[in-house]
Each structure stands twice: as structure tokens, then as C-alpha cells.
Amino acid sequence: MAEPPGEQPEEGEKPQEPGPEPPRQPSVPSSKSLHGLARQSGQGLQGQTGSSEKGLEPHPSQDEQPAQIPLHDQQPGPPQQVRGSIYQPQQPRLSVYEQQEPRGSIYQPQQARGNLFQTRGSMPQPQDQRVGAYRPPTGVQDTAGGTSQDFVGGASQPQDQRGSSHQPYQVPSVRSTQQQFDPGHGPYQTHEPGLGLYQLGAGIYEDQVPDPGPRALAIKNAKAYLLKTSIKSGVSLYDHFAEMLAKILEERPENPADIIENISKDIKCARFQKKLDTLRDEYEKLPTYELAEMYKTLFQKVGGDGAEQEVEEEALETPLPNVMETAYYFEQAGFGLSLEEYYHIFLAIKLLVTTHPLQNCRFWGKVLGIEANYIVAEVEFREGEEEEEAEEEEIPEEVLKEGSEREEEDEDDEEKDEPPKPNYKPPPIVPKEDNRTGTNKFIYFVCNEPGKPWVKLPPVTPAQIVNARKIKKFFTGKLDAPIVSYPPFPGNEANYLRAQIARISAATQISPLGFYQFGEEEGDEEEEGGAGRDSYEENPEFEPISVTELVDSLSNWVHHVQNILTQGRCTWINPLQKAEEEEEEDEEEEKEEQEESQQEVGPPLLTPLSEDAEIQNITPWSSEASTSLVPQYAIAVLQSNLWPGAYSFAIGRRFDNIYIGWGHKYSPVNYTPPELPPVQTEYPSGPEISETADPTVEEEMALKAAQEEALAVEEMEEEEEEDEDEDD
Amino acid sequence: MDAETLPYALDLVAGSGVCLSPEKRTALRTSLLLVRRDYRFEQVRLWGRIQGTRGAYYVAEGLGPDRAGPRSRLYSLNCVDWSLLPPPAEEMIPMTAGLKGRFQGDPSYEYENYDKKEEDLESHMSDGNDLALVKEELRLVITVDQIDKAVGIVPRGAYIKTPLGPVHENRSFEGLSLTEAKKLSSYFHFTEPVNLKNKTLLEKADLDPSIDFLDSLEHDIPKGSWSIQVERGGRIVVLRSLLWPGLTFYHVPNTKQHGYIYFGTGEKNIDLPFML
Structure with missing residues (x-):
């Protein structure tokens, strides 16, 4: 601005000032030249000098200067003029004194500002103290200036200049800290510290003083600057x-x-x-609400009054399992879902029970998938009802088969020039087990979320089980997803899930010894093919086994689901019997099959767990009591190490099994997909189609020689004959 | 997950079968508080449980002011008495690399390191005796560290790196939005970044150095090694690691709540490439 030129000459003097000043202060009534220096150099000096002078009020010129200096600096005019004007504004100073009382009342709003000053004030204090020692009231006056300047805070230029003039006077360290705080304020701070604390109110009044002049202008400018709204956001710093x-x-x-x-x-x-923007009015459709809606249906009573009556009639013998009770026990065991989820599942199963004619129903567990999980319910239909459904299901399959056969026939008719048929015969298909037996003993329903419709899984075939053993794939959560694997899996994810469920059930469904017993009416073992009897019934005379015994000995637990043979069935069947009837077979094949067809025998039903095979030095089951602190109420917990996620508990007559996991069997070694089979031969190789080696030169020569000999012999003979003829 | 909010957080991750019996839960509440006092941690977290065949290790970790800095880990067999685990060191990794199979549940159990033995017999006969036996405690240290490095994750923005280096919780983190929370790129490995340095300048241009100072899950190998699911109709986002099955991460969108816990056998799923 205009000031720099004015200040420049002073700068030379500044360095001298700090030294001489202290002595000067005592001799307060010093000459005007000193004052001029002080004033020009900055307010710090003035504060000091002023303060010293304030005591001596009679010297108006000195007193006024400090108060007004800010104005001078802001004014474009030369400092001398300022001084001239200084005399007039005495009033403000007077007003300061007068207003000391109002100050108190104003106090509150200023507190905030006072805080701002405090930090700053602490630093310049040394100087003030110097002055202060001289005369405390000085502080008062300075505050006036200080506070007003604070208002100006943002005002840029005048202050900066003042700062530059000021700083040499002050202790350098002070300056630096002030600048960090807010460079704009720097110059004023010297006054503020003492004053700012005492006299906040005065400043405000001074701003409003009738003769604000350039200071007020600066304040206005500063405020205007602060109020300037940003072009981008439309917000002013002041508002912010x-x-x-x-x-x-x-x-x-x-x-x-x-x-x-x-x-x-x-x-x-x-x-x-x-x-x-205005588009937002459209209501947001969050999945949360949809799910809540779905859950709400679970909480509504199904059907009208009639349905309720039925439920009451059946209440005595309902297939609905008490999911919450088992949930409680599994929670004691340290395994399970959250109670909220359990309850939703509970309601979903209730829905299943009311909509299907079920004999038995059980919450089997949860299979985790990548995108969604499966909640699995194990059910048994009432006698008679389930077969109808099963037949219905089978029909489409047959139709499909017939359809495909027809297509093949059509193709055959069209293509008269048949390509050579491979003589490969697929191994005979092992028939799947009937419903209610073996692997298909139970029917499984799955859903992704409780409340979504239950989907019935198709019955499992032995081929699926055999193939499921060879692959290891994550479930995706979509039942119709294809299983991309080697060896190829016959079916989609629903079939794979069903196969895994069958495997898990066979391995981990266990009960305390003696809880189940074989039915008496069951036929001889021989009839069953040696695989043992496949049904059992609850033992009415079962005496609970104590928890400690259950924990200590695995032989107190038995499998109550049949073991699945390597064939993929629970009861062994000779796959060749049908095949032999249908086709004639080569002798060689028959031999092979005879070797294969040795009957597989698995452990019978209700075999104790202690018979389970170890997995490479790892026990197949880990058992523990749920608590060691309160052994009286502990429950026995068994955890399968073969199928991580399979848990069982037992206490008294209660027991249950649950599976929550990824549906994969544990193996200590890493999975290796089976090797590709060797490349098949394209055609039988024989002498007819194999290329012969070219004869070597020797061989040709030898052949030639032989031929020549032969010729020679013939000629000889001919000649002889001719001779004979001639002779004749 | 933070010990303070343990019961609530456990409830959120219970979808994958993670559950603690009331006895253990109560014990943890008490003992972790005492751990915090005794070791003067700023924050104590329950890291998880490694299930052995004969018992389980409960692992907790204590944090200092630098959240990404080294952390002390403790383990307990009964959720009451905690003992400090030695810090993981580079030289321990090869010692435990050959160990396979389940944990036993006994920290003083000694593994016979078959692989190492054979190698040693072949190469350096002299070292054979030193490395033959590895304590399970050591294996635990390395396994926990490996899991933390491989699949310990945080949502983007939950932590900020200050200009001086230390990493702090981001006070103004308000959670990911639901759409953001469904993307793998919104989650970071909470460990020393590896891929970040390899990014091109163009890719780095959009990154905020105070937030994006970690690797995101986006480029994890193999692709698809995370299962990301929205549970309870969008109220929770749950990430499950397929590489280390048992690790479950939860985040409640639009809130600060997030955390992870490991409930598993402590074995890496090396079959993952075949299973996808």
C-alpha cells in the first residue's frame, strides 16, 4: 500500500529501538521525535510508551497515539498527519474509561473472543509486563486497540504492514508464534495480551465510536472480505x-x-x-424393507379359523421341532446362529410343516455358499403322501428319456451313412435307492433365507454321491447353478448339495448309545444283503447316559444313519444283474465285472463312533463338556473333525445334531483332482494297417539275386524242355 | 473385534456359526478388561479362536496408539488366564511352514517336523536336531500372524494415516454406504501394503494418501477368494474369506461398526483354486 515508503526510512531506526527503549520508558515524557519513532515503528512501542504515558494523563499526545495508531497505519496518509489527527480522537480513549462499567455487562459475548486472545496474549506479555511494571492501566488502553484490531482480524493489508513495522520491536520469538496463529493479527497482539484480558468490552465500543474513521473502515473491509461468498459453494467464511x-x-x-x-x-x-435434487422424491426401495416384509409374513398366522383348529387338534403330535430348545443347547455348546435367525428359521419350518403333510421334521443345519447360504430342513412325509409326489417327479424324467431316445431314433433314420460306433460301453448305472431307504431316507427342503419358499431337493443317485466324493467345490447359493468340475458332476448344484447332505448325514448324525434300537419286525440280515438292517426305532427303555461318560468315551455314541458304501448306496446292489439280462456281454468284460462285483460291506447301522476311522492321526471326533465350572449342568458336546461344522450335543434324553459350514469334508492333504484317463486308442492296430519298412539296398540286391537265380533255373528248365522238344 | 462391543458384534457374525457359550462370553468380558489394565493397551480385541482337536485357543490382541503398528497377542485356553505370545519373527516362518494338520490344543505339544528333518539330513546334517521339534505355541504365533496379514481387513476410510506416520481411527468415518459396502474395492488389507507400490501413476492419481494407504481386496489372488454377502436385508455386510475359512468380517453400513473374527481350525484352504 502506501505505507511501505513511509516505513522504509524507519526500518533503519528499528534495530536501535529495542535497545534504547527500556531506558526510554522511564523517561516517558520524552521528546516527540521518540514518539514518532515509536509510532512509526509499530504499536508495540506505542503500547509501551503509551502505557508509560498513560499514567501521566496530562500528556494527551502520547496517550492518544497508541490508541489510534492502527488507524494511522491504515490510512494512506503519511504518519505525521496521523499524529495530527491523533489529538482529536482523544474521545475514544476517554470513552474507554467511561465504558469500563459497561464492559462488564458486555462481557459474556466476548468470552469466546477472550479465549482467542489468551493464547496469543501470553506471548507478548513480557513486553507488557515491562510496561505493566510501569503502569497497569496502560494495559487497559491497549486492549481497546487490541480488541478493535481483532475485529479487523481478517483485514489484510493494513495489518500486515503494521506487522512488518511492529515486529522488529517485539521479541522475535513472539512474532513467529503470532504469525503462526494468524498473520493478520500479528501486529496487534502486543497490545492485546494485557488489555485483551482486562478490557474486552472496550474494543467493541470503540468500534462503534462516532469517530471510527479509518479503523472502522478497515473493520468493514475485513468483514466484507469474510462475508464474501465462495463462487463454488456459495458459502462465506463468516457464516462457516x-x-x-x-x-x-x-x-x-x-x-x-x-x-x-x-x-x-x-x-x-x-x-x-x-x-x-428433485428426483429424490421417489421412495427408495431398500432390500431391508423387502426382507422385513417377508419376515412379517412369517409372523402371521397361516390360514383362517379352520386351519387354526386343525393345528390345535394336531398339537399333541406335531412334527414341528422345537428349534429354539436345540438352539439353546447349542449355544451352551458354543456353536450356532444368532437367536434372531434361529427364530426366523423356526417360523419358516413351522410354515413348512403346515403346508406339507409331514411325519417328521428337523432343522438339519446351514450350508454356507459364496453368494447365499442354504438353510436345510430334513423331513419325512407321512405314509402314502410322499409316494404320490415322488411318482409325479419321476414321470418327467421318464418323459425326458423317452424324448431323447426318440430324437436319437429320428437321427438314426435320417443318417443312413452311420459313423462308426465306439465299442465303449458305459459301466452299468447303479440304480438309486428308493425313497425312505438308504440315502433317500429323508427328504430335504432348502431355502436361502427363512421366509423364502422352501425348495425340495431331488433324491440323490449313487452316481452323484460317487462323483461328489471326487470333487470339492464351493456352493454358490443358487440351486440351478451348474457344477463345473472334473470329473463332471451329473447334475447341478441342487444335486451336489443333496449329495453332500447325504454324505454329511451319514457321517455325523449320531445319538447316544441305546437311544435307538432295531425294530423287531425287521427281516433277517441276510435278506438285506449283509448291509445290516436299515431301520430303527426309539428305545422306550432308554436310560440316559451320564454326561461324563458321553464325553469320555466315544463308544457311547452311535451312528443312526447308514454308512454309504463306495458304490454310492447304503445297501449294496449288484449293478450287473439287470445288465446281464438285457445284453450279451463279452467274456472279458464279464471277467472284469466279476472281480468288481464283490459285495461291499460297510459298518452296520448303530455302530459306535469309536469304530470310526482316524484321519491321519487326527481323531474323528472331539468331545468336551460344555462347561467345567458348573459340571452339574454341563452337556456333552461332540464336534466332528471330519466334517468341520458338524456338532452334536446330548444331555439326558435330549440330543441333536447340526451342521453349519461350507459342506466340505476335511482332508489333511490338499485336494488333487483325479488324473485324466489315458488317451483311448482310435482303432485296433494290426498288420493290415501298419506300414512296412522299405527294403534296404542289400535286401533288394538279395531279392534281385534270388529272382535272377530263379529266372536262370526256369530258363534252364525251359531250355531243357526246349531241348527235349528239339530232341523230340 | 473390539472387546467392548463383543456380545453385539458376535451376534452379527453368528450367521456362519460363530458363537460363544454364555460362560465363555462372560469370562471374556471380564478377563479382557483386566488384560487391558495389566498390559496398558489402548484397545483390546478378541481376535478369534483356533480350534484344536483337544482344546481351543482363544486369541486376543492389544493395540497401542498406532493402530497399524505392532500389536501384542495373547492366548488363553479357558478365556480367563491369558499369556503373551512371542512376537512373530521371520526366522520362525520356515520352521512352521511344513506343519500340516489340525492344532492339538496344547501349547507345549511338539511337532516333529518331518519335512525339515529330511531336508536337513540331506543338506546340513548339523542343524537337524535344532529344527526337528516345533512347539505348537510357535505355530500358533505364525498362524495368527499369517491370517492377520492375509485376511485382516478394514473398510475404506475407517483408518487414516497421519502425516507423521502413525495410523489412527478416523473420527469422521461414518461407514460405507450399502452400494459401496457391496464392493470388494471398499475394503482394505490392514497390513503393510504390497500392491500399492506397484500401481501406475495413473491409478494412484485418484487415491487419497491419508485414506488409501492400504491394499484393497479387489486384486486378491485367486480372484473370488472372498464371499461377500448382505445379511438381514442389507443391515449387515458380511465378508467371509475362502482362503482362510473361518474368518468372518462384518460391517454395518452407514455406521462405524466393523470388525473381524476368526473361528476356525487355523488351516489355510490350499484347495481354493479347485473349488471356485
Whole structure:
């Protein structure tokens, strides 16, 4: 601005000032030249000199100068003029004294500002103290200037200049800290510290003083600057600060100085959030609501009054399992889902029970998938009812088969020039087990979320079980997803899931010894093919085994699901019997098959767990009591190491099994897909089609020689004959 | 997950079968508080449980002011008495690399390191005796560290790196939105970044150095080694690691709540490539 030229000459003097000053102060009534220096150099000096002088009020010139100096600096005019004007504004100073009382009343709003000053004030204090020793009231006056300047805070140019003039006077360290705080304020701070604390009110009044002149102008400028709205966001810094302070004072966070950036950011963010476009009126469709809607249906009673009556009639013998009770026990065991989920499942199973004619129903477990999980319910239909459904299901399969055969026939007719048929004959298909027996003893329903419709899984075939053993794939959560694997799996994910469920059930469905017994009416073992009897019934005379015994000895637990043979069935069947009837077979094949067809025998039903094979030095089951602190009420918990995620508990007559996991068997060694079979031969190789080696030269020569000999012999003979003829 | 909010957080991850019996839960609440006092941690987390055949290890970790800095880990067999695990060191990794199979549940159990033995017999006869036996405690240390490095994850923005280096919780983290939470790129490995340095300048241009100072899950190998699911109709996002089955991460969208816990056997799923 205009001032730099004025200041430049002074700069030379500044360095001298700090030294001489202290002595000068005592001799306060010093010459005007000194004052001039002080004033020009900056307010710091003036504060000091002024303060010393203030005591001696009679010297108006000296007193006034400090108060007004800010104005002078702001004024473009030369400092001398300023001084001239200084005399007039005495009033403001007077007013300062007068207004000391009002100050008190004004006090509150200024507190905030006072805080701002405090930090700053502490640093310049040394100087003031110097002065202060001289005369405390000086502080008072300076405050006036200080506070007013604070208002000006943002005002840029005048202050900066003043700062430059000021600083040499002050202790350098002070200056630096001030600048960090707010460079604009730097110059004023010298006055503020003493004054700012005492006399906040005065400043305000001074601003309003009738003769504000250039200072007020500066304040206005500063405020105008602060009020200038940003082009981008349309917000002014003034408003932003106001909001920030309001927020801080409202919320009173701890350590606001540390998180001031966050607060500022929050306010800015909040501003953006309010600004929304008109499209937003469309109601958002969150999946949460859909699910809540779905769950709500679970909580509604199914059907009308009639249905309720039926339920009451059947209440005595309902197939509905008490899921929550088992959930409680598994929670004691340290395994299971959240109670909320359990209850949803409970309601979903209830829905299943009411909509299907079920004899038995059980929450089997949960199979995790990549995109969704399966909740599995194990059910048994009532006698007679399930067969109808089964037949219905089978029909489409047959239709399909017939259809495909027809197509093949059609193709055959069209193509008269048949390509050579491979003489490969697929191994005979092992027929699947009938419903209610073996692997298909139970029927399984699955759903992704409780409340979604239950989907019945198709019965499992032995081929699926055999193939499921060879592959290891994650479930995706979609039943119709294809299984891309080697060896190829016959079916989609529903079949794979069903096969895994069958395997898991066979391995991990266990009960305390003696809880089940074989039915008496069951036929001889021989009839069953040696695989043991496949049905059992509850033992009415079962005496509970104590928990400690259950924990200590695995022989107190038995499998109550039949073991699946390597064939993929629970009861062995000779796959060749049918095949022999249908086709004639080569002798060689028959031999092979005879070797294969040795009957497989697995452990019979209700075999104790202690017979289970170890997995490479790892026990197949880990058992423990649920608590060691309260052994009286502990329950026995068994955990399968072969199928991680399979748990069982037992206490008294209660026991249950559950599986929650990925549906994979544990193997200590890593999985290796089976090797590719050797490449098949394209055709039988024989002498007819194999190329002969070219004869070598020797061989040709030998052949030639032989031929020549032969010729020679013939000729000889001919000649002889001729001779004979001639002779004749 | 944070010990303070343990019961609530456990409830959120219970979908994969993670559950603690009331006895253990109560014991943890008490003992972890005491751990925090005794070791003067700023924060104590329950890291998880490694199931052995004869018992389970419960592992907790204590954090200092630098959340990404080294952390102390403790283990307990009964959820009451905790003992400090030695910090993992580079030289331990080869010692435990050959160990396979389930944990036993006994920290003093000694594995016979067959692979190492053979190698040693072949190469250096002298070292054979030192490396033959490895304590299970050591294996536990390495396994926990490996799991943490491989699949310990946080949502993007939950932690900020200060200019001076230490990593702090982000005060102004308000959670991911549901759409963000469904993307793997919104989650970071909470460990020393590896891929970040290999990114091109173009890719780095959009990154915020104070937030994006970690590797995201997006480029994890093999692709698809995470199962990301929205449970309870969008109220929770659950990530399950397929590489280390048993690790479950949860995040409640639009809130600060997030955490992970490991409930498994402590074995890596090396069959993963075949299973996808």
C-alpha cells in the first residue's frame, strides 16, 4: 500500500529501538521525535510508551497515539498527519474509561473472543509486563486497540504492514508464534495480551465510536472480505465460522482444537447433504424393507379359523421341532446362529410343516455358499403322501428319456451313412435307492433365507454321491447353478448339495448309545444283503447316559444313519444283474465285472463312533463338556473333525445334531483332482494297417539275386524242355 | 473385534456359526478388561479362536496408539488366564511352514517336523536336531500372524494415516454406504501394503494418501477368494474369506461398526483354486 515508503526510512531506526527503549520508558515524557519513532515503528512501542504515558494523563499526545495508531497505519496518509489527527480522537480513549462499567455487562459475548486472545496474549506479555511494571492501566488502553484490531482480524493489508513495522520491536520469538496463529493479527497482539484480558468490552465500543474513521473502515473491509461468498459453494467464511463455533458450543466436544478440521468438514458435508435434487422424491426401495416384509409374513398366522383348529387338534403330535430348545443347547455348546435367525428359521419350518403333510421334521443345519447360504430342513412325509409326489417327479424324467431316445431314433433314420460306433460301453448305472431307504431316507427342503419358499431337493443317485466324493467345490447359493468340475458332476448344484447332505448325514448324525434300537419286525440280515438292517426305532427303555461318560468315551455314541458304501448306496446292489439280462456281454468284460462285483460291506447301522476311522492321526471326533465350572449342568458336546461344522450335543434324553459350514469334508492333504484317463486308442492296430519298412539296398540286391537265380533255373528248365522238344 | 462391543458384534457374525457359550462370553468380558489394565493397551480385541482337536485357543490382541503398528497377542485356553505370545519373527516362518494338520490344543505339544528333518539330513546334517521339534505355541504365533496379514481387513476410510506416520481411527468415518459396502474395492488389507507400490501413476492419481494407504481386496489372488454377502436385508455386510475359512468380517453400513473374527481350525484352504 502506501505505507511501505513511509516505513522504509524507519526500518533503519528499528534495530536501535529495542535497545534504547527500556531506558526510554522511564523517561516517558520524552521528546516527540521518540514518539514518532515509536509510532512509526509499530504499536508495540506505542503500547509501551503509551502505557508509560498513560499514567501521566496530562500528556494527551502520547496517550492518544497508541490508541489510534492502527488507524494511522491504515490510512494512506503519511504518519505525521496521523499524529495530527491523533489529538482529536482523544474521545475514544476517554470513552474507554467511561465504558469500563459497561464492559462488564458486555462481557459474556466476548468470552469466546477472550479465549482467542489468551493464547496469543501470553506471548507478548513480557513486553507488557515491562510496561505493566510501569503502569497497569496502560494495559487497559491497549486492549481497546487490541480488541478493535481483532475485529479487523481478517483485514489484510493494513495489518500486515503494521506487522512488518511492529515486529522488529517485539521479541522475535513472539512474532513467529503470532504469525503462526494468524498473520493478520500479528501486529496487534502486543497490545492485546494485557488489555485483551482486562478490557474486552472496550474494543467493541470503540468500534462503534462516532469517530471510527479509518479503523472502522478497515473493520468493514475485513468483514466484507469474510462475508464474501465462495463462487463454488456459495458459502462465506463468516457464516462457516459462525456455524462451526455454534456447533462446537452446542455439542461441546472434547479437545475441539484437535478436531476442528473434522468439524469444519462435517459442516461442509452437512451443507451438501441438504442440497438434494428433485428426483429424490421417489421412495427408495431398500432390500431391508423387502426382507422385513417377508419376515412379517412369517409372523402371521397361516390360514383362517379352520386351519387354526386343525393345528390345535394336531398339537399333541406335531412334527414341528422345537428349534429354539436345540438352539439353546447349542449355544451352551458354543456353536450356532444368532437367536434372531434361529427364530426366523423356526417360523419358516413351522410354515413348512403346515403346508406339507409331514411325519417328521428337523432343522438339519446351514450350508454356507459364496453368494447365499442354504438353510436345510430334513423331513419325512407321512405314509402314502410322499409316494404320490415322488411318482409325479419321476414321470418327467421318464418323459425326458423317452424324448431323447426318440430324437436319437429320428437321427438314426435320417443318417443312413452311420459313423462308426465306439465299442465303449458305459459301466452299468447303479440304480438309486428308493425313497425312505438308504440315502433317500429323508427328504430335504432348502431355502436361502427363512421366509423364502422352501425348495425340495431331488433324491440323490449313487452316481452323484460317487462323483461328489471326487470333487470339492464351493456352493454358490443358487440351486440351478451348474457344477463345473472334473470329473463332471451329473447334475447341478441342487444335486451336489443333496449329495453332500447325504454324505454329511451319514457321517455325523449320531445319538447316544441305546437311544435307538432295531425294530423287531425287521427281516433277517441276510435278506438285506449283509448291509445290516436299515431301520430303527426309539428305545422306550432308554436310560440316559451320564454326561461324563458321553464325553469320555466315544463308544457311547452311535451312528443312526447308514454308512454309504463306495458304490454310492447304503445297501449294496449288484449293478450287473439287470445288465446281464438285457445284453450279451463279452467274456472279458464279464471277467472284469466279476472281480468288481464283490459285495461291499460297510459298518452296520448303530455302530459306535469309536469304530470310526482316524484321519491321519487326527481323531474323528472331539468331545468336551460344555462347561467345567458348573459340571452339574454341563452337556456333552461332540464336534466332528471330519466334517468341520458338524456338532452334536446330548444331555439326558435330549440330543441333536447340526451342521453349519461350507459342506466340505476335511482332508489333511490338499485336494488333487483325479488324473485324466489315458488317451483311448482310435482303432485296433494290426498288420493290415501298419506300414512296412522299405527294403534296404542289400535286401533288394538279395531279392534281385534270388529272382535272377530263379529266372536262370526256369530258363534252364525251359531250355531243357526246349531241348527235349528239339530232341523230340 | 473390539472387546467392548463383543456380545453385539458376535451376534452379527453368528450367521456362519460363530458363537460363544454364555460362560465363555462372560469370562471374556471380564478377563479382557483386566488384560487391558495389566498390559496398558489402548484397545483390546478378541481376535478369534483356533480350534484344536483337544482344546481351543482363544486369541486376543492389544493395540497401542498406532493402530497399524505392532500389536501384542495373547492366548488363553479357558478365556480367563491369558499369556503373551512371542512376537512373530521371520526366522520362525520356515520352521512352521511344513506343519500340516489340525492344532492339538496344547501349547507345549511338539511337532516333529518331518519335512525339515529330511531336508536337513540331506543338506546340513548339523542343524537337524535344532529344527526337528516345533512347539505348537510357535505355530500358533505364525498362524495368527499369517491370517492377520492375509485376511485382516478394514473398510475404506475407517483408518487414516497421519502425516507423521502413525495410523489412527478416523473420527469422521461414518461407514460405507450399502452400494459401496457391496464392493470388494471398499475394503482394505490392514497390513503393510504390497500392491500399492506397484500401481501406475495413473491409478494412484485418484487415491487419497491419508485414506488409501492400504491394499484393497479387489486384486486378491485367486480372484473370488472372498464371499461377500448382505445379511438381514442389507443391515449387515458380511465378508467371509475362502482362503482362510473361518474368518468372518462384518460391517454395518452407514455406521462405524466393523470388525473381524476368526473361528476356525487355523488351516489355510490350499484347495481354493479347485473349488471356485
